[in-house]
Amino acid sequence: MHQTVIGLKEEDQESNKYFSIASVPRSKVKLSNLNSPRTKRIAISAHKAMRLHVATVNSFPSALDREEFCWDLLVSSTRDNEVLWEKMSLIQSDDNLKAYLIDYTWKAASQLRGEFVAKACISVPSTYGIGELKHEELENTIKWMLEEARFIHGGIDIKVMGSQGEGRKWGQKKNSFFNNIPILALISSAVECVLLGIMRGHPMDFSEAHFRPRWDHYVSLLENFEKECPSYLEMIWDELKEGVQTGNIPGAAEDAPTTTFNFSALETAGRAAKARKSGTE
Incomplete structure (x- = not known):
């Protein structure tokens, strides 16, 4: 089950002003679509947490656990920041924004793996001495x-x-x-x-x-x-x-x-x- 955020009871003063975020394809999620500074910080924090997890724990997290796992990363990466934690209590009741942040967090896994392959493409031929073979x-x-x-x-x-x-x-x-x-x-x-x-x-x-x-x-x-x-x-x-x-x-x-x-x-x-x-x- 997803972790529940208990926190803010007052109104959030920021405006997300996200444009029809529910219609954005999963492959097109990006930080610039989020206008709220706090929401951006939450997205960045969870994105970094996913990259760290992929590098140091599990490089291929299961897509079957995608939503629960990403939400847990969003929660754990903001828990110690009072400002972001308050914002999370609002996000959890906004299904569209929550789904968008989950998609953005999940995207970090394939991005990091892609960076590893890109670096390997550059280094492999010279590292192994195969650059001139045909x-x-x-x-x-x-x-x-x-x-x-x-x-x-x-x-x-x-x-x-x-x-x-x-x-x-x-x-x-x-x-x-x-x-x-x-x-x-x-x-x-x-x-x-x-x-x-x-x-x-x-x-x-x-x-x-x-x-x-x-x-x-x-x-x-x-x-x-x-x-x-x-x-x-x-x-x-x-x-x-x-x-x-x-x-x-x-x-x-x-x-x-x-x-x-x-x-x-x-x-x-x-x-x-x-x-x-x-x-x-």
């Missing part, structure tokens, strides 16, 4: 990268893909990942989306239907990684926090085999690196 060579290279989630390793360069290197040039020190599994899984899914689009010759729709299962896969993979080799993962987190603004963690194609790691070897390497670092401090 046709069959490009397709074979991307297939190889998608197998067993090889592209999940930062700094991979396809120039070492062959039998000598086996793509083991992994571990670039400057990445923008944070100590947060959901956002790492989102980056992985976005990069996979871009790689599949390059391989198929047309952009892939970064939709819930196509990539929610992939995001779930990466969350599970990263949680297992965290459990099996925490020292190694801690070392990686330390490197990632030095960060730059490009991301390069992907996933596997829909029918890709299960990804496997030598967790014992990675944990040993992580402990050794941690010991070396402690010795130099």
